Amino acid sequence: MSSSAPQHPRPEGGHRLWSVDEHLADVLGAVRPLEPIELQLLDAQGCVLVEDVTVPVALPPFDNSSMDGYAVRTADVQGASEEFPAVLTVVGDVAAGSGELPTVGPGEAARIMTGAPLPPGAEAVVPVEWTDGGTGGGAAAGMTPASAAPEQAGGEVRVHRAAEARAHVRARGSDVQAGDLALAAGTVLGPPQIALLAAIGRGTVRVRPRPRVVVLSTGSELVQPGEPLTAGAIYDSNSFALAAAARDAGAIAYRVGAVADDADTLRSTIEDQLIRADLLVTTGGVSVGAYDVVKEALSSVGSGMPSASAGSGEDDTEVDATRIDFRKLAMQPGKPQGFGTIGPDHTPLLALPGNPVSSYVSFELFVRPAIRALMGLPESQVRRPSVRAVLKADKALGSPAGRRQFLRGAYDAESGTVSPVGGSGSHLIAALAHADSLMVVPEDVTSVEPGTELEVVLLG
Amino acid sequence: MSSSAPQHPRPEGGHRLWSVDEHLADVLGAVRPLEPIELQLLDAQGCVLVEDVTVPVALPPFDNSSMDGYAVRTADVQGASEEFPAVLTVVGDVAAGSGELPTVGPGEAARIMTGAPLPPGAEAVVPVEWTDGGTGGGAAAGMTPASAAPEQAGGEVRVHRAAEARAHVRARGSDVQAGDLALAAGTVLGPPQIALLAAIGRGTVRVRPRPRVVVLSTGSELVQPGEPLTAGAIYDSNSFALAAAARDAGAIAYRVGAVADDADTLRSTIEDQLIRADLLVTTGGVSVGAYDVVKEALSSVGSGMPSASAGSGEDDTEVDATRIDFRKLAMQPGKPQGFGTIGPDHTPLLALPGNPVSSYVSFELFVRPAIRALMGLPESQVRRPSVRAVLKADKALGSPAGRRQFLRGAYDAESGTVSPVGGSGSHLIAALAHADSLMVVPEDVTSVEPGTELEVVLLG
Incomplete structure (x- = not known):
């Protein structure tokens, strides 16, 4: 021999x-x-939830304003216009987080901020841009900070437009209701899921x-x-x-x-x-x-x-x-x-x-x-995604009989092709650093001609 | 009014x-x-390299064996067969990391391990499976651990097959040569790039x-x-x-x-x-x-x-x-x-x-x-990838004139469709947690009929 x-x-x-x-x-x-453990919300990022999380309190937890404006009774602003504004007495401010709320009686309005609870008596919110903002002038572009103009929490406001009941009011429970399933066991916790868990008051969650x-x-x-x-x-x-x-x-x-x-x-x-x-x-x-x-x-x-x-x-x-x-x-x-x-x-x-x-x-x-x-x-x-792609190469790829071969590839999604990067030697680490995928040559294939479709494991 | x-x-x-x-x-x-800083390799994972990294020493740095076997002179094994084996004197072991190497003279072999330097005098490696492994019996399946059978680093080995020069030898520099560009500035350092940097001896790199x-x-x-x-x-x-x-x-x-x-x-x-x-x-x-x-x-x-x-x-x-x-x-x-x-x-x-x-x-x-x-x-x-997808919905989506609207969507790559998740209210955080994409309704569009193609930003 x-x-x-x-x-x-x-x-x-x-x-x-x-x-x-x-x-x-x-x-x-x-x-x-x-085994699952209870983790702080941000420590659970990327982990898998093992419990069905239900909503303990409705979101939003109370009727609240979707605009900066004035909480009013609809009858008081019916027919209001810039020429003939409704003139209302401002009974106070309702900021977001306000615990004690003024009651809005007939002929009255409360200045209200986005997210603040709708005060008792009020039925709708008119945006500040639909009013004079309490200045006695024309249409307001916004409010002056309360720290600079505390008097605007009182006085009078001229409302230039009517509002339907519930206008610019986000109803209690309109996002989720108490008892709703917020997230099912098995959910992977990314930023939006963490947002929801925080929003419903969960400081910790049970995850793997x-x-x-x-x-x-x-x-x-x-x-x-x-x-x-x-x-x-x-x-x-x-x-x-x-x-x-x-x-x-x-x-x-x-x-x-x-x-x-x-x-x-x-x-x-x-x-x-x-x-x-x-x-x-x-x-x-x-x-x-x-x-x-x-x-x-x-x-x-x-x-x-x-x-x-x-x-x-x-x-x-x-x-x-x-x-x-x-x-x-x-x-x-x-x-x-x-x-x-x-x-x-x-x-x-x-x-x-x-x-x-x-x-x-x-x-x-x-x-x-x-x-x-x-x-x-x-x-x-659990596994990397794989796609089918057409081999783009100058010559056929050789592969040993009876072995599944994994070759470094560069995958092009647009053309649906994959090109070899470097050779087949198992020490070609430089090629690996420039590849984005592994081309898979099945056990029973010993030569892959250019133009042949291959399985490609995407490493991205 | x-x-x-x-x-x-x-x-x-x-x-x-x-x-x-x-x-x-x-x-x-x-x-x-x-501003870039010098970081330990694993601290640089996911970061962008700011320097062109060149290879300081060839990879592999020396000719080495790709198999566990025997380093031989080709003339000594020419014509060898199981019936008429070449019988060589084993002059010692060359393990990976061996600094001092035995010289392989005529009629001699050194037992060599994968990755070990090819010793002077030797021209090729015959895998242990092509020999009797020094046992005097039939073809070996492998070597006995040196700690258990130190005598096998000496004695005689029967070689059953010939080997061409350089057979099962990985040449110095066959992966990368000194002076080659290993990675270009701007490369994002994932695991394979970290592998290459470590392999060429870089303990730290300059990255943002x-x-x-x-x-x-x-x-x-x-x-x-x-x-x-x-x-x-x-x-x-x-x-x-x-x-x-x-x-x-x-x-x-x-x-x-x-x-x-x-x-x-x-x-x-x-x-x-x-x-x-x-x-x-x-x-x-x-x-x-x-x-x-x-x-x-x-x-x-x-x-x-x-x-x-x-x-x-x-x-x-x-x-x-x-x-x-x-x-x-x-x-x-x-x-x-x-x-x-x-x-x-x-x-x-x-x-x-x-x-x-x-x-x-x-x-x-x-x-x-x-x-x-x-x-x-x-x-x-820098930006999220976006695709075009066809709206799959029961009814048209409304969108305010003059505003680019972003609606929560569920994208299905296979069918190339996107379905709305939840409504358009900006407080619908529950819907966000079940969406995987944002559907984009352009400024000049106020209604999107089902079947219309939309831009979809993939949040994955």
């Missing part, structure tokens, strides 16, 4: 290959939404909290960015990239940084971090090498991973609660993957491969959905 | 109406991107920081959610909604909460907050009422708004640096608006109307673009 002879794919020594979909289903099958995701990269070759690069070393980018991506997915991310390739160090670091982790993500050390410490440290059940809690007799059953399954997936990049739960609380752990692009693609496919499932987000928001 | 007679629109007493576009142009014309936005609502009627509602009072929702919306736009938001309708209190609160504000947003108090304190406190130049810095003689020129212009806009909701700059640093201030829906729509139209302009985001990301 010459060195240029075709290399036939070999069976994987009895190890089955798992599909991307099988692995994702296993991850999502093992991840439960976090943001998951706390601990990210650590492994590899004795890893140097912190900004430090000098020694021989054989590279910079740790995974812990930065995945901490940023975890935040982007909605999590609170803790970047632990790089851990050297030593199983004991890794185990004690993970044990240490369990206390603040709803999900652990590691990169590197999951393949078939002699220094793949993540696999070494976590794959053996009863590997000595101690319980995070002080060990009582009962906790002994939890000592071996580490069940991380290491698999080969039928995908490129990202073939070696680990997943399982760890520690006394069965905290989910995803062990991703160490290549920067492999780990990033793996994060998108498996960790991001896990984070969003922990948040309790609706099914439609 | 009977009270049912049509009410003719009146001229606005000589006050011109400003269009939405004029007001936005004025806001964006006055807002400059914030997130703007600090101080949000305060005004109104003596406002009660904090969670507190009991007194007579004439309503809950403060604006400060919550706009703080959440400011964060959503990319800002660091400070919610000051509600300030009572007193001009001195308001002035001193604003003065107090200036120190931490890149942008101030107020709600309420901007109309024509007698208690519209925002207008009262800020509209008079030389109103006594003191400089925030301890007054030296030179600062006296800054004392009157408050220039807030109060306007009426040809829009609904959101007619009364204030905008200008305040204090010694000419901090931009937007004074929005107090109605919850008015303030929210005003935020979307004017404050959000201002925040994104302060961030230095590219033009295409």
Whole structure:
């Protein structure tokens, strides 16, 4: 056999290959939404509501003015015009927030501000622009600040137009009624939902909290960015990239940084971090090498991973609660993957491969959905959206048989096309930084001609 | 004139109406991107890079293995097969991060791990699955951890297949070369860009920081959610909604909460907050009422708004640096608006109307673009995206002549339609919480029939 002879794919020594979909289903099958907690309104931004919130008091809670003007009785202004104005006695001001209200009797008016309660006796509001504003002159453009002209809360006002009953009055309950469903359980709380909750008086709400995701990269070759690069070393980018991506997915991310390739160090670091982790993500050390410490440290059940809690007799059953399954997936990049739960609380752990692009693609496919499932987000928001787009390229894309390939793409919504960015090497992190999507080449496709329609996962 | 007679629109007493576009142009014309600062990588997430970042060292920085296997000389494995393997002496391990490398001579191999430097003398890597893994048995599925079987870093390995020169070797600089442009100034830093910056060793980057936005609502009627509602009072929702919306736009938001309708209190609160504000947003108090304190406190130049810095003689020129212009806009909701700059640093201030829906729509139209302009985001990301959609409704939508109306909508991308949510009242905050878009009815349109195409601003 010459060195240029075709290399036939070999069976994987009895190890089955798992599909991307099988692995994702296993991850999502093992991840439960976090237990809800009561949070201050602004702390709940982006979280999922777990209670049906009903309206305790009507909104608005009282009849109030929609204009700055005068609260009047309609009979008093009937037929009023600029030439023949209705002249009314001003019995006082009703500002927004006024608790004690003047009563408006026949021939009387109260000066009233937007949002202020309609005082007893009044039936309608005439805008200040329909009056002389109490000045005795022509039509007013507005009111003088009360601090500068307190006398205008009294005296007389000339009204130039009639008003129907309820004119410029917002009725109690016209927005929502007490007992109405304000927001249903499952609603994601964005700014408008927070507005509604505040408006109905809710200072706190019951939501699923943001998951706390601990990210650590492994590899004795890893140097912190900004430090000098020694021989054989590279910079740790995974812990930065995945901490940023975890935040982007909605999590609170803790970047632990790089851990050297030593199983004991890794185990004690993970044990240490369990206390603040709803999900652990590691990169590197999951393949078939002699220094793949993540696999070494976590794959053996009863590997000595101690319980995070002080060990009582009962906790002994939890000592071996580490069940991380290491698999080969039928995908490129990202073939070696680990997943399982760890520690006394069965905290989910995803062990991703160490290549920067492999780990990033793996994060998108498996960790991001896990984070969003922990948040309790609706099914439609757990995965990235994907679209169909036509491949725009100079030449066909090659893809290995039996592997689902994920290639960096630039998607153009207007033309419905996607173009490759960079090559297929799993270390092409520069290309990733200029891509906005992942082109998906199915397992049974080995060549994609330009003009072919592809599935495209939008990373935006 | 009977009270049912049509009410003719009146001229606005000589006050011109400003269009939405004029007001936005004025806001964006006055807002400059914030001065850049050097930030730690993860602190720069979501920020705009202001420098062209070039690659200081090639990526990868050295030739390295893309597989776990053995580094060999190609002549030694030429013609190798399972039946007639090449038998090589293992001269040691090369793990990722190895600084000192063994030299691979004729008849020799070094066991090598993914990412480890190709040792001198070696020309190619054969994956461990193409060998017996030093066990003397059949094809290996992987390596035993070095901690468990240190002897496998020596002895002999049987290689079952030939390898071409450079096989499974990632060449130095194959991702990026020193001197390449990694990221151009103006790039928004998401997770993949942070990955690239870390990979090339950048611990910090020069970006425009997130703007600090101080949000305060005004109104003596406002009660904090969670507190009991007194007579004439309503809950403060604006400060919550706009703080959440400011964060959503990319800002660091400070919610000051509600300030009572007193001009001195308001002035001193604003003065107090200036120190931490890149942008101030107020709600309420901007109309024509007698208690519209925002207008009262800020509209008079030389109103006594003191400089925030301890007054030296030179600062006296800054004392009157408050220039807030109060306007009426040809829009609904959101007619009364204030905008200008305040204090010694000419901090931009937007004074929005107090109605919850008015303030929210005003935020979307004017404050959000201002925040994104302060961030230095590219033009295409300053405003919300908008689409054209066909109105799906039971009846025509009415809209006042001469006003651009913004109505709450539910957009359906699949059918390209938009349906109204709730009515047009500016207090319908419940409807806002169930909308995902704003339907735009132009100034010269007073009725929109079902089936008509409309501009729709997507709030997503």
